[in-house]
Amino acid sequence: MRFTRTRRVVAVAAAAGAIGVGFAASAQAAEGTWTVTNTRGCVALEKIELIGGHDYMAEDPIADDGSCAYGIWNNNTGEWAASNFPTTSPSQSQWVWDGPGESLTVCVYATYTGYWVCGPSN
Known part of the structure; x- marks a missing residue:
C-alpha cells in the first residue's frame, strides 16, 4: 500500500509525538x-x-x-x-x-x- 502525502505526515507526526513522550518521561527526577x-x-x-x-x-x-x-x-x-x-x-x-x-x-x-x-x- 502506498502512503499518500497526508498519511505520511500523520505517520511522521505520530512518531515525533512518541519521541516527545519518551523525553518527557525520562525528565523525571531521580534520587x-x-x-x-x-x-x-x-x-x-x-x-x-x-x-x-x-x-x-x-x-x-x-x-x-x-x-x-x-x-x-x-x-x-x-x-x-x-x-x-x-x-x-x-x-x-x-x-x-x-x-x-x-x-x-x-x-x-x-x-x-x-x-x-x-x-x-x-
Whole structure:
C-alpha cells in the first residue's frame, strides 16, 4: 500500500509525538548517586536526595589531586547554582534545591584536561 502525502505526515507526526513522550518521561527526577570523572585525580559524586518533599543536589569530591574544581551548574540559567561555585574545596557542598522546573548537574574541572565534565542533569 502506498502512503499518500497526508498519511505520511500523520505517520511522521505520530512518531515525533512518541519521541516527545519518551523525553518527557525520562525528565523525571531521580534520587541517587552518580560518579562524575574528569581524570583519575578529579572525581566527584553527584548526589540527589529527597529532603522535605523536594529534590536537592550536592557535589561530593572523592578524588582530588589538587588541580580540580567542582560545582553545580544550573542548565536553566546558564550559571552556577550557588554563589560559592565553582569551588576547589575537597569537601561535600551544601545541598542545592533541585525542585520542579530546575535542571542541575554536577561538573568537575581538571587543570590537566582544561575542560569541565558534567554528570547527568536532573
